[in-house]
Amino acid sequence: GNSVTQMEGPVTLSEEAFLTINCTYTATGYPSLFWYVQYPGEGLQLLLKATKADDKGSNKGFEATYRKETTSFHLEKGSVQVSDSAVYFCALSDTYAGGTSYGKLTFGQGTILTVHP
Protein backbone atom coordinates (compact mmCIF):
# COMPACT_ATOMS: atom_id res chain seq x y z
CA GLY A 1 0.00 0.00 0.00
CA ASN A 2 0.89 3.66 -0.08
CA SER A 3 2.74 5.36 2.74
CA VAL A 4 4.52 8.62 3.54
CA THR A 5 7.31 9.02 6.07
CA GLN A 6 8.39 12.43 7.38
CA MET A 7 11.35 13.29 9.52
CA GLU A 8 10.75 13.24 13.24
CA GLY A 9 9.93 16.55 14.86
CA PRO A 10 9.60 18.95 16.40
CA VAL A 11 12.04 21.18 14.57
CA THR A 12 13.17 24.39 16.25
CA LEU A 13 15.11 27.02 14.31
CA SER A 14 16.21 30.59 14.65
CA GLU A 15 14.87 33.16 12.23
CA GLU A 16 16.74 33.21 8.88
CA ALA A 17 18.01 29.65 9.33
CA PHE A 18 17.83 27.09 6.51
CA LEU A 19 15.02 24.57 6.70
CA THR A 20 14.83 21.01 5.42
CA ILE A 21 12.01 18.63 6.25
CA ASN A 22 12.56 15.19 4.78
CA CYS A 23 9.76 13.23 3.18
CA THR A 24 9.92 9.83 1.50
CA TYR A 25 7.09 7.81 0.06
CA THR A 26 6.00 4.40 -1.12
CA ALA A 27 3.40 4.20 -3.86
CA THR A 28 2.17 1.61 -6.32
CA GLY A 29 1.15 3.92 -9.17
CA TYR A 30 2.07 7.39 -10.36
CA PRO A 31 1.47 9.61 -7.37
CA SER A 32 1.20 13.35 -7.08
CA LEU A 33 3.04 14.77 -4.09
CA PHE A 34 1.95 17.61 -1.84
CA TRP A 35 3.06 19.68 1.09
CA TYR A 36 0.27 21.06 3.24
CA VAL A 37 0.73 23.51 6.11
CA GLN A 38 -1.47 23.90 9.16
CA TYR A 39 -1.26 27.02 11.30
CA PRO A 40 -2.49 26.84 14.90
CA GLY A 41 -6.25 26.40 15.14
CA GLU A 42 -6.76 26.31 11.38
CA GLY A 43 -7.40 23.81 8.63
CA LEU A 44 -4.76 22.61 6.21
CA GLN A 45 -3.77 24.67 3.21
CA LEU A 46 -1.74 23.67 0.20
CA LEU A 47 1.82 24.93 0.30
CA LEU A 48 3.07 23.37 -2.93
CA LYS A 49 2.71 20.30 -5.10
CA ALA A 50 4.34 18.33 -7.91
CA THR A 51 2.46 15.94 -10.14
CA LYS A 52 5.23 14.09 -11.98
CA ALA A 53 8.84 13.09 -11.57
CA ASP A 54 11.43 15.91 -11.61
CA ASP A 55 8.77 18.59 -11.17
CA LYS A 56 9.62 21.28 -8.65
CA GLY A 57 6.88 22.86 -6.58
CA SER A 58 7.48 26.26 -5.04
CA ASN A 59 5.56 28.83 -3.05
CA LYS A 60 6.35 31.54 -0.47
CA GLY A 61 10.07 30.72 -0.62
CA PHE A 62 9.50 27.00 -0.02
CA GLU A 63 10.58 24.43 -2.61
CA ALA A 64 10.39 20.68 -3.07
CA THR A 65 11.47 18.49 -5.99
CA TYR A 66 9.75 15.22 -6.91
CA ARG A 67 12.58 12.65 -6.99
CA LYS A 68 11.34 9.33 -8.31
CA GLU A 69 14.74 7.65 -8.08
CA THR A 70 14.95 8.28 -4.33
CA THR A 71 11.15 8.36 -3.76
CA SER A 72 11.53 11.65 -1.96
CA PHE A 73 9.92 15.10 -1.81
CA HIS A 74 11.96 17.06 0.72
CA LEU A 75 10.77 20.53 1.71
CA GLU A 76 13.34 23.35 1.83
CA LYS A 77 13.41 27.05 2.57
CA GLY A 78 16.50 29.19 2.56
CA SER A 79 15.55 31.61 5.33
CA VAL A 80 12.67 30.87 7.69
CA GLN A 81 10.58 33.48 9.46
CA VAL A 82 8.69 33.38 12.74
CA SER A 83 5.49 33.35 10.70
CA ASP A 84 6.51 29.96 9.22
CA SER A 85 5.89 28.29 12.58
CA ALA A 86 3.27 25.63 11.85
CA VAL A 87 2.77 21.92 11.27
CA TYR A 88 3.87 20.65 7.87
CA PHE A 89 2.37 17.55 6.26
CA CYS A 90 3.75 15.68 3.29
CA ALA A 91 1.10 13.77 1.35
CA LEU A 92 0.56 11.77 -1.79
CA SER A 93 -2.38 11.09 -4.04
CA ASP A 94 -2.21 8.01 -6.20
CA THR A 95 -4.16 6.07 -8.75
CA TYR A 96 -5.54 2.72 -7.68
CA ALA A 97 -5.99 -0.44 -9.68
CA GLY A 98 -9.53 -0.79 -10.88
CA GLY A 99 -10.54 2.83 -10.69
CA THR A 100 -9.92 6.32 -9.48
CA SER A 101 -8.73 7.21 -6.03
CA TYR A 102 -11.00 10.28 -6.06
CA GLY A 103 -7.98 12.27 -4.99
CA LYS A 104 -7.64 10.53 -1.64
CA LEU A 105 -4.55 11.66 0.26
CA THR A 106 -2.11 9.57 2.24
CA PHE A 107 -0.47 11.82 4.84
CA GLY A 108 2.82 11.67 6.66
CA GLN A 109 2.73 12.10 10.42
CA GLY A 110 3.43 15.84 10.32
CA THR A 111 6.41 17.91 11.46
CA ILE A 112 6.01 20.72 13.95
CA LEU A 113 8.21 23.69 13.09
CA THR A 114 8.90 26.45 15.59
CA VAL A 115 10.93 29.48 14.53
CA HIS A 116 12.33 31.81 17.21
CA PRO A 117 13.21 35.47 16.61
Place this chain on the structure above:
Amino acid sequence: DAMVIQNPRYQVTQFGKPVTLSCSQTLNHNVMYWYQQKSSQAPKLLFHYYDKDFNNEADTPDNFQSRRPNTSFCFLDIRSPGLGDAAMYLCATSRGSRTDTQYFGPGTRLTVL
Protein backbone atom coordinates in the same frame (compact mmCIF):
# COMPACT_ATOMS: atom_id res chain seq x y z
CA ASP B 1 -14.27 34.77 -0.39
CA ALA B 2 -14.25 31.71 1.88
CA MET B 3 -14.36 28.56 -0.24
CA VAL B 4 -14.95 25.80 2.31
CA ILE B 5 -16.99 26.82 5.31
CA GLN B 6 -17.52 24.77 8.43
CA ASN B 7 -20.07 25.40 11.14
CA PRO B 8 -19.83 25.65 13.99
CA ARG B 9 -16.14 26.32 14.62
CA TYR B 10 -16.49 24.98 18.16
CA GLN B 11 -19.01 22.42 19.32
CA VAL B 12 -19.49 21.12 22.83
CA THR B 13 -21.69 18.09 23.37
CA GLN B 14 -22.38 15.62 26.11
CA PHE B 15 -21.39 12.00 26.12
CA GLY B 16 -23.91 10.10 24.01
CA LYS B 17 -25.77 13.17 22.73
CA PRO B 18 -25.97 13.22 18.91
CA VAL B 19 -24.23 16.05 17.14
CA THR B 20 -24.15 17.28 13.53
CA LEU B 21 -21.34 19.23 11.93
CA SER B 22 -21.84 21.01 8.65
CA CYS B 23 -19.67 21.89 5.68
CA SER B 24 -20.44 23.98 2.64
CA GLN B 25 -18.38 24.86 -0.42
CA THR B 26 -18.47 27.50 -3.12
CA LEU B 27 -16.03 25.68 -5.42
CA ASN B 28 -18.58 23.38 -7.06
CA HIS B 29 -16.23 20.45 -6.54
CA ASN B 30 -17.40 16.90 -7.10
CA VAL B 31 -15.70 15.38 -4.07
CA MET B 32 -16.17 16.24 -0.41
CA TYR B 33 -14.15 14.59 2.35
CA TRP B 34 -14.48 14.36 6.13
CA TYR B 35 -11.38 13.93 8.27
CA GLN B 36 -10.81 13.49 11.98
CA GLN B 37 -7.65 15.04 13.40
CA LYS B 38 -6.30 14.66 16.92
CA SER B 39 -3.51 16.75 18.49
CA SER B 40 -1.56 17.80 15.37
CA GLN B 41 -1.55 14.21 14.13
CA ALA B 42 -2.16 13.53 10.48
CA PRO B 43 -5.80 13.89 9.45
CA LYS B 44 -7.61 10.55 9.29
CA LEU B 45 -10.07 10.16 6.44
CA LEU B 46 -13.49 9.02 7.62
CA PHE B 47 -15.37 9.01 4.29
CA HIS B 48 -15.86 10.92 1.10
CA TYR B 49 -18.53 11.61 -1.50
CA TYR B 50 -18.04 11.72 -5.23
CA ASP B 51 -21.19 13.60 -6.15
CA LYS B 52 -23.79 11.48 -4.34
CA ASP B 53 -21.68 8.33 -4.35
CA PHE B 54 -20.72 7.64 -0.72
CA ASN B 55 -17.39 5.95 0.09
CA ASN B 56 -16.72 4.82 3.63
CA GLU B 57 -13.23 4.02 4.92
CA ALA B 58 -12.99 0.48 6.24
CA ASP B 59 -12.04 1.51 9.77
CA THR B 60 -14.57 4.32 10.22
CA PRO B 61 -16.80 3.46 13.20
CA ASP B 62 -20.52 3.00 12.57
CA ASN B 63 -21.08 5.85 15.00
CA PHE B 64 -20.10 8.25 12.21
CA GLN B 65 -22.54 8.93 9.40
CA SER B 66 -22.67 11.48 6.61
CA ARG B 67 -25.19 13.12 4.32
CA ARG B 68 -24.74 15.14 1.16
CA PRO B 69 -28.07 16.63 0.13
CA ASN B 70 -26.60 18.65 -2.75
CA THR B 71 -23.28 19.62 -4.32
CA SER B 72 -22.64 22.45 -1.90
CA PHE B 73 -23.39 20.89 1.47
CA CYS B 74 -22.19 17.90 3.43
CA PHE B 75 -22.94 16.90 7.02
CA LEU B 76 -21.17 14.73 9.54
CA ASP B 77 -23.41 13.07 12.11
CA ILE B 78 -21.98 11.51 15.24
CA ARG B 79 -24.77 9.39 16.65
CA SER B 80 -23.46 8.76 20.16
CA PRO B 81 -20.27 10.70 20.82
CA GLY B 82 -17.76 9.18 23.19
CA LEU B 83 -14.85 10.86 24.91
CA GLY B 84 -12.55 9.42 22.26
CA ASP B 85 -14.41 11.32 19.55
CA ALA B 86 -13.19 14.66 20.84
CA ALA B 87 -11.10 16.02 17.98
CA MET B 88 -10.89 18.54 15.17
CA TYR B 89 -13.11 17.59 12.24
CA LEU B 90 -11.98 18.84 8.88
CA CYS B 91 -13.97 19.04 5.69
CA ALA B 92 -12.20 19.25 2.34
CA THR B 93 -13.18 19.36 -1.32
CA SER B 94 -11.50 18.63 -4.64
CA ARG B 95 -12.29 17.89 -8.27
CA GLY B 96 -11.26 14.33 -7.52
CA SER B 97 -8.23 13.41 -9.61
CA ARG B 98 -4.81 12.51 -8.24
CA THR B 99 -3.35 15.86 -9.37
CA ASP B 100 -6.03 18.04 -7.81
CA THR B 101 -5.53 20.06 -4.67
CA GLN B 102 -7.77 19.43 -1.70
CA TYR B 103 -9.19 22.61 -0.20
CA PHE B 104 -9.78 22.42 3.52
CA GLY B 105 -12.17 24.27 5.74
CA PRO B 106 -11.06 25.76 9.06
CA GLY B 107 -12.36 22.78 11.02
CA THR B 108 -14.80 22.22 13.85
CA ARG B 109 -13.31 21.55 17.28
CA LEU B 110 -15.55 19.02 19.06
CA THR B 111 -15.45 18.70 22.81
CA VAL B 112 -17.27 15.83 24.51
CA LEU B 113 -18.12 16.26 28.20
